[in-house]
Amino acid sequence: MAVSAVAEPQSFSDPVAILNRALRAAIVKALGEEHADIDPAIRAIQNPQFGDYQVNVAMGLAKQLPGSGNPRQLAAKILAAAPPELGDIADKLEVAGPGFINIRLKTEALGRFLQAMDTAQLGVQRETDTHPIAIDLCGVNVAKQMHVGHLRSTIIGDSLARVLERRGRRVLRENHLGDWGLPIAMVLRELREKRVNLDALQLDDLDRAYRDAQKKAENDEAALEAAKKTLVKLQNNDPALVRDWHKLIDCTMRAVYESFDLLSVNLGPENNRGESFYRDRLPGVVDAFVRSGIAHEDQGAIIVRFDDRERPLIIRKSDGGYLYGTTDLAAVRYRVQELGADRVIYVVDARQRDHFRDVFDAAHKIGWDRTKDGARAELIHVGFGSVLGADHKPLKTRSGENVTLKTLLVEAIARGVAEVTKRAEDPTAPTHGLPESDLQAIGKAVGIGAVKFADLSNDLVRDYEFNLDRMVAFEGRTGPYLQYAHARVCSIFAKAGIGMHGAGAIRSDFRIVEPAEHRLALALLKYGGVVADVARTLEPHRLCTYLYDLADAYSTFYQECPVLKADDPATRQARLRLCDLVRRVLADGLGLLGIDAPRRM
Ligand code: ARG
Numbered sequence: 331m332a333v334s335a336v337a338e339p340q341s342f343s344d345p346v347a348i349l350n351r352a353l354r355a356a357i358v359k360a361l362g363e364e365h366a367d368i369d370p371a372i373r374a375i376q377n378p379q380f381g382d383y384q385v386n387v388a389m390g391l392a393k394q395l396p397g398s399g400n401p402r403q404l405a406a407k408i409l410a411a412a413p414p415e416l417g418d419i420a421d422k423l424e425v426a427g428p429g430f431i432n433i434r435l436k437t438e439a440l441g442r443f444l445q446a447m448d449t450a451q452l453g454v455q456r457e458t459d460t461h462p463i464a465i466d467l468c469g470v471n472v473a474k475q476m477h478v479g480h481l482r483s484t485i486i487g488d489s490l491a492r493v494l495e496r497r498g499r500r501v502l503r504e505n506h507l508g509d510w511g512l513p514i515a516m517v518l519r520e521l522r523e524k525r526v527n528l529d530a531l532q533l534d535d536l537d538r539a540y541r542d543a544q545k546k547a548e549n550d551e552a553a554l555e556a557a558k559k560t561l562v563k564l565q566n567n568d569p570a571l572v573r574d575w576h577k578l579i580d581c582t583m584r585a586v587y588e589s590f591d592l593l594s595v596n597l598g599p600e601n602n603r604g605e606s607f608y609r610d611r612l613p614g615v616v617d618a619f620v621r622s623g624i625a626h627e628d629q630g631a632i633i634v635r636f637d638d639r640e641r642p643l644i645i646r647k648s649d650g651g652y653l654y655g656t657t658d659l660a661a662v663r664y665r666v667q668e669l670g671a672d673r674v675i676y677v678v679d680a681r682q683r684d685h686f687r688d689v690f691d692a693a694h695k696i697g698w699d700r701t702k703d704g705a706r707a708e709l710i711h712v713g714f715g716s717v718l719g720a721d722h723k724p725l726k727t728r729s730g731e732n733v734t735l736k737t738l739l740v741e742a743i744a745r746g747v748a749e750v751t752k753r754a755e756d757p758t759a760p761t762h763g764l765p766e767s768d769l770q771a772i773g774k775a776v777g778i779g780a781v782k783f784a785d786l787s788n789d790l791v792r793d794y795e796f797n798l799d800r801m802v803a804f805e806g807r808t809g810p811y812l813q814y815a816h817a818r819v820c821s822i823f824a825k826a827g828i829g830m831h832g833a834g835a836i837r838s839d840f841r842i843v844e845p846a847e848h849r850l851a852l853a854l855l856k857y858g859g860v861v862a863d864v865a866r867t868l869e870p871h872r873l874c875t876y877l878y879d880l881a882d883a884y885s886t887f888y889q890e891c892p893v894l895k896a897d898d899p900a901t902r903q904a905r906l907r908l909c910d911l912v913r914r915v916l917a918d919g920l921g922l923l924g925i926d927a928p929r930r931m
Contacts (some may be wrong), residue, residue: 343447344455345419345435346372346383352416353385353408353431360411361391361398374852378845381422381434382852388429401429414442441853448840449909452918453858456498457865461672461705462842464502464665465491468597469678471508472604473517476589476735476795478717478725479679485924486714487677487786488595489870492922497865500670503597507604509579512651515561516543518551518574520788528577533585536578544789565609585736592739593778595924608660612652615646615660622829624695634692640891643688655689662693666700666707673708675868680713680791687711712868715793725796738796739781745802746777749810750931760821760930775926776810777802782925783809787874807878809925815881816916817931818888819909826894826906832931836910838903846883846890853883857915861922870923877919884912 342348353370371386388405391398398404405425416423422434435443447453467487470476491501495516517536520543521528522874526535546553564571583599590597616632617623625634630648645656665671676686690709699707719725725733750773754761761769780801787807788794804810842851860876863869893909896902918928 343443343453343855345439345443345855346859348415348419349385349433352413353387356408356412356416357387357391360407361395365391374856375432378849380426381432381670382535382848383433384426385431385433388431392429400710405429405431411693435537435852437842437848440842440848440855442836443855444840444842444851444908444911447855447858448907451810451858451896452911453855454496454861455858457500459672460585461501461670461701462502462585462673463494463673463675464669465494465772466504466506466661466674466676466678467491468505468586468601469508470505470515470582470586470917472579473540474508474582475537475860476532476586477737478733478738479714479909481589481593481735481738482714482717483677483679484590484593484595484597484788485782486712486870487675488593488597489782489786489922489924490675490677490712490864491596491870492924493861493864493870496861496918497923499865502665502671503599503601504603504661504665505601507579507606508603509604510606510609510657511654512557512561513540513544514575514578515558515564516540516547516553517578518564518571519543519560520546521578522574528574528581529604531577531581533581536581542615589735589739592736592743592774593782593924594926605654605657607727608657608664611660611664612656615656615663616652619659619696620644622696624692634688634695636688636691643692645692648739655685655692658685658689659692662689662709663698666693666698667702670701670703671707672701672705673710676709676711678711678713680715683711683713710868712790714790718793718795720795720797722795739778742781742798742802743774743777745798746775746780747773749773749802749804750776754931760817762826764930772928772931775928776813776931779809779920779925781809781812782923783807783812783874786923787872790869790871807874809920809923810931812877812881812916812920813925813927814931815884816913816927817929818921818927819884819913819916822893822906822909823913824929836903836907838900838907841904844887844888844891847905847908850880850887850912854882854908854911854915857919864922873919873922877916877923880912880919 349372349396350370354366354368357365357368357370368387370389373384373386375381375384388401388408392401392404399407402425409423409425409431418900419435419439420433421436422432426432467485468480470480486504491503494501508910517539520539525538543557547557558573564575587598616625619634620632625632625645631644632646633642633644635642643652643655645659646652662674665674678686693709699709701707717725747770750761750769753759754764754769756762761772784794784801800806801808802810804814842848856876860873864873891905891906893902896905920927
């Protein structure tokens with residue numbers, strides 16, 4: 331398994347960062363300055379018999395530098411040039427096999443690293459860049475139910491935001507609502523025609539009006555024309571129409587906020603900056619593109635062409651209307667040049683890949699990927715796959731309609747509550763006898779944790795099956811399994827009669843003796859590197875895998891190393907301290923996934 335190769339400044343508690351630095355120095359000393367940028371290729375070893383890490387760099391180097399000796403000789407040369415720092419932390423340091431370097435860390439070094447990690451930061455390094463990062467998430471459309479795709483965007487975007495914030499970055503969560511354009515005008519016209527009372531509007535009415543309006547516009551030229559007229563009126567700020575438009579938005583957003591609330595995501599009205607926000611900036615976008623010679627007229631439309639693809643990006647239609655892409659260009663410009671973001675992350679369905687490719691390339695052409703202070707901004711589309719039903723087709727209800735988000739969440743919570751309630755019946759369960767309201771709260775955390783973990787734990791572009799039975803199970807790679815692992819660590823402290831504050835005050839050195847403790851220590855020390863990896867790659871599944879591995883290392887430790895019944899008080903204290911660190915890393919890591927970690931389950 332590859333481990334983090336990003337060397338960071340003060341990574342006192344990340345052995346890989348320290349090994350990286352030492353090995354780079356050794357390579358330069360042995361082979362010359364021109365190799366300063368080489369990646370030592372440090373990998374975690376699965377079989378502890380050989381050590382903790384394996385360094386693979388000599389194999390590649392031998393190929394690159396003919397005449398420099400075979401990989402074993404090169405590895406030996408690098409080892410001979412290693413700074414004393416390496417000897418200080420490793421008790422095994424040897425050339426093995428065809429030319430690896432195997433390294434095992436000294437147990438005292440592990441103790442020192444854990445000590446350094448044991449702060450509120452838990453080994454997570456903070457980035458120093460002060461530019462904000464913008465995350466485009468949710469993107470629900472007004473007058474429609476929030477669907478599963480918006481659920482994924484919200485969950486993934488919220489988790490990425492938490493990870494980046496944890497790394498010390500300022501994050502702007504941008505909810506790019508679909509609240510402008512012809513579809514909205516069509517619905518407005520439909521509602522007015524039917525004389526629907528907009529003050530008593532329900533989302534279902536809106537949904538229905540949306541479908542009816544769409545059908546009419548498809549079959550009836552006059553209806554389409556009328557909708558276009560309505561749009562022009564709306565664009566010209568017709569007061570009555572604008573008032574109705576707000577009612578539509580309010581009705582949609584009420585339901586969206588209810589879902590946010592069920593989901594416990596950090597998202598609210600303050601994050602709304604929808605398509606309508608950019609409406610006055612659209613003519614300026616087209617203007618800028620035409621003036622700089624990047625866009626051209628083509629049969630009355632204004633388009634941007636790219637050298638490497640047939641399809642152009644249309645930024646103004648021949649009837650003068652603007653498009654989804656025009657708004658996105660205005661948004662790039664705003665986010666980078668006005669908000670100053672040096673990374674703009676679009677968490678949007680993978681099927682919009684071509685759209686974002688065109689928008690990003692157009693933005694690069696015109697130079698809107700530079701902040702005012704000259705930093706280059708990265709524009710990234712984090713695409714995700716579809717959520718499938720048991721039949722492996724996109725999720726539908728029995729009557730064939732798109733499943734609404736709320737139904738899914740309510741169902742997930744009900745399953746969580748049922749599971750937690752059932753477990754609480756066992757007289758030995760830590761939840762036995764808890765009041766109903768506590769069980770409800772724990773059940774909600776379990777149900778939502780299950781949905782979020784399932785959403786985040788695979789490669790994001792993969793489609794996945796929405797299978798509540800599997801997601802809510804306490805066994806396997808699930809959110810509830812990790813929540814339960816955390817609650818089990820907490821229960822040790824409850825049994826020992828130490829409250830959670832007491833847990834933090836345990837005064838003992840870390841003492842890493844047994845193989846299971848060694849493995850657990852290595853797992854803990856990876857945390858900061860994993861969070862850095864997720865911040866860089868924007869792949870939350872790395873954190874999911876990590877937490878699962880940590881829980882696994884903990885469960886082996888728990889079987890092999892008695893804590894409360896340890897042989898002597900010093901061992902007991904040292905192990906309690908290790909447990910406390912595990913508990914905090916699990917809770918922190920789950921928190922970055924947006925998952926609550928109840929103390930009792
Ligand atoms: N409203 C769009 C949809 O439902 C998603 C918006 C994504 N964000 C963006 N900047 N285009 O497909």
